[in-house]
Amino acid sequence: MSKKKSAEEYHKTFAFHFFRWLSGGKDPYLGNVEMRPQKEYEADPEMLLRQEKEHDAILDKVYDTKHNALLKLFHSLYEITSILFCLFLMALLLVTISYLPATGAADKPVNNEVAGRYIEKGLEETGAVNIVAGMILDYRAFDTLGESHVLFVATITVLILLRLDKNKKGEVNPLTKEMNPNDRIYEPKNDAILQLVATFLVPIIIIFGIYIILNGHLGPGGGFSGGAVIGAGLILYLNAFGFQKTERFFTEKTYKWICFFSLSFYCLAKSYSFYTGANHLHSIIPNGTPGAILSGGLILPLNIAVGLVVACTMYAFYAMFRKGGF
């Protein structure tokens, strides 16, 4: 037998009044107390000006680096202390170094069994003639993966810092507008000497970079150095012929897709090799005969992936420094 109250009855109950008061539905002072609207504060303009001037004068006096004696004293103390600290640090390091084992000795604790294992079994296990390449792309591939991502993150951060801020109407943010006083006017218009030299040099530099990348497992070199050489070649091409020519084959989209594919290929390939290695499965990728160009298992494709990321990153850095975008 539930008893339903009508709305009017409910409005008379204590609970209704209490909850209305609790939720702030009714102001208990309204209608009971005389209230006047508060006067708005009117600042005296002369006083404001005087305050501002005094504030500026105090700041000027405090931060006047040329005449403030305390600041001068602090600066000279700072310089003396830092020089003393550096000298002390140098002495400390030199004393430490004098107790280290001699350079060039073979029986240092640095040359432990890890390095020995890399040298003795490296060729057999990774198939790479260059032991360093076998080490950084096979035994320690996580390290290199993280480093490629560091490059990618650095590019994104530089892009955030240097890009041209545009709003929806396409107007450039006034702060960044000054940064890019239309960089294209600085470009050499028709620098004949530079263009002729670049015509000869750029293909050679890029071919040399490709050679370094492809021979990373056979000799000195690899993805990092080859990528940097290719990036330098692209920068030379950009300087000689301007942005209009490079934008034909390299835009932000190209950069995004190249980085995406290279990094995800790296991840997938290394996941496969870690999976097979951890479960003692036979990897389907052959190591090949040492010394041949198609050898070294996954090292050659990984080198290519790293080289692409590095080359694009170096070019992207330069392009973003020049005009805040690709």
Add this chain to the structure above:
Amino acid sequence: MGPNLLVNYGEAVAAILFCIGFTNLLLQTNLIKKIIGLNIMDSAIYLFLAEKGYIAGRAAPIVTNGVTSVEAYINPIPSGLVLTGIVVSVSVSALMLSLTIRLYLRYHTLNLDEIAAQLKKEGR
């Protein structure tokens, strides 16, 4: 003093370079020179690592004539570490340079003292 200071001259040079870079970082007021000082410190540490891995009379770690004995090659691990470090240092300096450009746009100076004075005058 230990006995090996003159034998370890490479490491000693690395320590001196590190301290020169650190002094640059502390005393220079120009941001570009500070960045160069940081790069010099980077190079000093790479030099120290490479000196640790160097063994006199042995060849670079590239297998020649199928010889895979420990006695033939230097330690490859420092080379690998430094190789990654060099490329990371370039991205670090690119980041710092872009920050410098932004600072210059805001304050129109590269002198760190002037930037600090302007900041304090603005009351921040």
Add this chain to the structure above:
Amino acid sequence: MTAFQMILMGLLIICAISVSFSRNLLNSVLIYMSFSLVMSLLWICLESPDLAITEAAVGAGITSVLFFVTLKKIHAINVAEKTEEKKDE
């Protein structure tokens, strides 16, 4: 080889000190560039050719180019300003 190494290390120290004493920013960047080149020679002496190639391409090449572009952006290279003035005229 040790004498050559010692000469290179002396050059390194000279370069590192003269960076901080040069008045012109462009000069100090150029000195840093030569520092990187000497470093890449030193890597060859220390039997690590991988590092030599990387340092020559990255340290002496790309880092210096980035420094130059930054100097141009912050109007520290006088030549750029002069050409700008000419264009304005």
